[in-house]
Amino acid sequence: KRSGLLFNNSNNEVKLMSYNHMMSTVADIDAANNQLRRMYSTNSSPTNIPVTVEPSRPIEMPTPSASQFETVGYSLLPVINKLQEITSLIGTEIKLPQIVVIGSQSSGKSSVLENLVGRDFLPRGSGLVTRRPLVLQLNRIEHSEAEWGEFGHTGDVKFNFDGIRNEIEAETNRVAGSNKAISSDPIILKIFSPNVIPLTLVDTPGITRIPIGDQPTNIEEKIREMVLDYISNPNSIILAISSANQDIVTSDALKLSKEVDPEGKRTIGVLTKLDLMDMGTDAMEILLGHTVPLKLGFVGIINRSQRDIQNKKPISQMLKDEERWFQNHLVYNRIVNQCGSIYLGQKCNKILTKHIRESMPGVKNQIRALIKKYREELENYGEPTPDRPSEKSRLLIDIMNRFAMQFRADLEGVNDDQLTDHINAFKSNKERPFEWLTDQQLRLALRNSSGIRPTMFIPQKTFDALIKIQIERLKDPAVHCADLVLDEMLRILTQVDSHVFSRFPVLRERIVEVANNVLRKLLSPTNKMISDMVDAECSYINTSHPVYTAELNKLLHSNTKPSMDDDSSYRMQQQQQQQQQQQQSGGGLFGFIFGKKQDTPQPVQTNNKSNSQTQQRNLLYGMDENYTDEERKQIHLLSMYHSPHSIVQSLTHTQSIQQTERLLHSYYEIAQFNVQENTIKIISHFLIDRSKDILQRELSTILYDESMVDVLLRENEVVVARRNECIHKLDILKKAKKSLSVTEMKDMPLQF
Numbered sequence: 001k002r003s004g005l006l007f008n009n010s011n012n013e014v015k016l017m018s019y020n021h022m023m024s025t026v027a028d029i030d031a032a033n034n035q036l037r038r039m040y041s042t043n044s045s046p047t048n049i050p051v052t053v054e055p056s057r058p059i060e061m062p063t064p065s066a067s068q069f070e071t072v073g074y075s076l077l078p079v080i081n082k083l084q085e086i087t088s089l090i091g092t093e094i095k096l097p098q099i100v101v102i103g104s105q106s107s108g109k110s111s112v113l114e115n116l117v118g119r120d121f122l123p124r125g126s127g128l129v130t131r132r133p134l135v136l137q138l139n140r141i142e143h144s145e146a147e148w149g150e151f152g153h154t155g156d157v158k159f160n161f162d163g164i165r166n167e168i169e170a171e172t173n174r175v176a177g178s179n180k181a182i183s184s185d186p187i188i189l190k191i192f193s194p195n196v197i198p199l200t201l202v203d204t205p206g207i208t209r210i211p212i213g214d215q216p217t218n219i220e221e222k223i224r225e226m227v228l229d230y231i232s233n234p235n236s237i238i239l240a241i242s243s244a245n246q247d248i249v250t251s252d253a254l255k256l257s258k259e260v261d262p263e264g265k266r267t268i269g270v271l272t273k274l275d276l277m278d279m280g281t282d283a284m285e286i287l288l289g290h291t292v293p294l295k296l297g298f299v300g301i302i303n304r305s306q307r308d309i310q311n312k313k314p315i316s317q318m319l320k321d322e323e324r325w326f327q328n329h330l331v332y333n334r335i336v337n338q339c340g341s342i343y344l345g346q347k348c349n350k351i352l353t354k355h356i357r358e359s360m361p362g363v364k365n366q367i368r369a370l371i372k373k374y375r376e377e378l379e380n381y382g383e384p385t386p387d388r389p390s391e392k393s394r395l396l397i398d399i400m401n402r403f404a405m406q407f408r409a410d411l412e413g414v415n416d417d418q419l420t421d422h423i424n425a426f427k428s429n430k431e432r433p434f435e436w437l438t439d440q441q442l443r444l445a446l447r448n449s450s451g452i453r454p455t456m457f458i459p460q461k462t463f464d465a466l467i468k469i470q471i472e473r474l475k476d477p478a479v480h481c482a483d484l485v486l487d488e489m490l491r492i493l494t495q496v497d498s499h500v501f502s503r504f505p506v507l508r509e510r511i512v513e514v515a516n517n518v519l520r521k522l523l524s525p526t527n528k529m530i531s532d533m534v535d536a537e538c539s540y541i542n543t544s545h546p547v548y549t550a551e552l553n554k555l556l557h558s559n560t561k562p563s564m565d566d567d568s569s570y571r572m573q574q575q576q577q578q579q580q581q582q583q584q585s586g587g588g589l590f591g592f593i594f595g596k597k598q599d600t601p602q603p604v605q606t607n608n609k610s611n612s613q614t615q616q617r618n619l620l621y622g623m624d625e626n627y628t629d630e631e632r633k634q635i636h637l638l639s640m641y642h643s644p645h646s647i648v649q650s651l652t653h654t655q656s657i658q659q660t661e662r663l664l665h666s667y668y669e670i671a672q673f674n675v676q677e678n679t680i681k682i683i684s685h686f687l688i689d690r691s692k693d694i695l696q697r698e699l700s701t702i703l704y705d706e707s708m709v710d711v712l713l714r715e716n717e718v719v720v721a722r723r724n725e726c727i728h729k730l731d732i733l734k735k736a737k738k739s740l741s742v743t744e745m746k747d748m749p750l751q752f
Helices: 020-024 026-039 066-090 109-117 161-176 219-231 252-260 306-310 315-328 332-338 341-381 389-413 416-431 439-450 460-472 475-494 505-539 546-559 568-584 588-594 613-621 629-641 644-650 653-703 706-712 717-741
Strands: 098-102 134-140 148-151 187-193 199-203 236-243 267-272 298-300
Touching: 066 134, 066 187, 066 199, 066 717, 098 109, 098 219, 098 252, 098 341, 109 134, 109 199, 109 236, 109 267, 109 315, 109 341, 148 161, 161 187, 199 341, 219 236, 219 252, 236 252, 236 341, 252 267, 267 341, 298 341, 315 332, 315 341, 341 717, 389 475, 389 505, 389 653, 389 706, 460 505, 460 653, 475 505, 475 653, 505 653, 505 706, 546 653
Parallel strands: 098 199, 098 236, 134 187, 236 267, 267 298
Antiparallel strands: 134 199, 148 187
């Protein structure tokens, strides 16, 4: 059993404070309190009104009546307390309205909290004592003198105040260790008493700079991050504790609050140790907000001294002494109704109540959004694996069918541009075709094919041989295109329904393995079809294609126009070209036209009367029995438009190569278009469409085995844990939503 536990209220294990005297004189206390507040209200002149108190009757601290906190104590704060207790189980996902107490290690933070509770209950000692955030919920109870505490981690077990102190130390050591380390995991403590103001506060560790024990070297940074995490919540009210006997501009609490609340709209300043200031000094300028402006203002209090703590001076007596001190002070008696721990509690109560009312719609929206989030996540994980074998078999078949259907849908959803992009493998061939064919090689091919005949156009056999070489070079990129499409399909395969397959890693691995094998088996016949298609394109060179014929006609019109220009510069240029041709070639068309290599170029005689006009044309165009009908047709077409002279004039070595290249490029574009189109069709039919048709059948045939069902449907432990976590959080959020739905928001006066 823990030391200090209260099992019932009838035993004598716990010494409770007696309130008989206080309860018997409650009427006198209320009357005295009202009189003091009327006398020292800000609308009067307190310095001119003497205070008379009977020596025989000491000043009793006013106990707040239940009517003062009816709305707070029985409506809003209990709901927020319940929400804090509930939502602490799911972390800080919900930003609840709360008061966060911050301050340096020696600012008197613990004394402020104990003053609000009216009892000693916090651990004390040297160094950093508060090492975990403490969520302190003050619950006012009526018609009872009992006081106790309950912790969120112990359920309904009741503790007296000595037991509370011991449990805080034990729980802190359990999580953070016993050697001064810190933790951001909060402790929830609920105080039940008839003498507290309903309030909820979060006590954060005091800011320190020098690490001790197991504290990290960056202890100050760690505590700052923890404090900032709480006060960055826009729904939090910051209770910034500063010591009056230190320069206010060096206050760690105000510095931190300034980072998240630069305009001071949600910061309450608390100035402690006013009685320890140097003689002749006061903090009036600070309390009035002239030094550090805060919208919610400052409250001054005094703390128990170390001697008072050692002598175990009751906090109730300290509160009376505090009230008397402010009343008798020559400076602070003018604002006595705005100083002291009782006023601080009332002020925090009203500010928090107003803030809760304003923040409640946002809290509801947060809870609704989180419920939606976890419901969607839970749907992705699906229901737990059934226990019955028949249900497991149905689940396995259903998963395989869903996979096949989803894979089909994903393939059909792939943009055509994504598939066509893989045809970019042809771009290098399209942009620079015949890169392998140099002018020297083409010149040699022309000479070898023509002999002594003219080479106005390349012979069909030579043309076929050259174009087939280029078309054959399309085979590798076309096959590579199929490989790229397969890679894309395998990528889609691994991303199909990832939420479902994350549940069953063994099943996922087997399905992907089978699907991989199916797709790779389809790749082989696909590549065979592509290879055969390219071979078929090479097997027949269709020079009667309309596009090719159109290019041929354009070539005839552009390169063989009559040119009888007698301009000397033109003739000189022609003679230079003829001389160059004679030097580079000794036979073929150019040797026949320009003659053998000579020291002096001879002009071409085009009107040799020893030959008839027909013989001249036949000789020029090579119209002998070795020409095919198609070649004769082309030469005949050429002779209808041009005279031999004009052709001799226009046929230079460079022009012949250019003409041949144009014809080769023209036909290659036709062949390349055919290969591209047919490659896409072959891949679509033999690889993509067939994979849709046979994948589902192959999965069922290979994977469905009753002896392997349990192995395949073994769930991922992470998924199981995450599903249980979602169920747990949904249950908590539903409880939080229910707590809010039954809350009745009542109006209350907010002036203070």
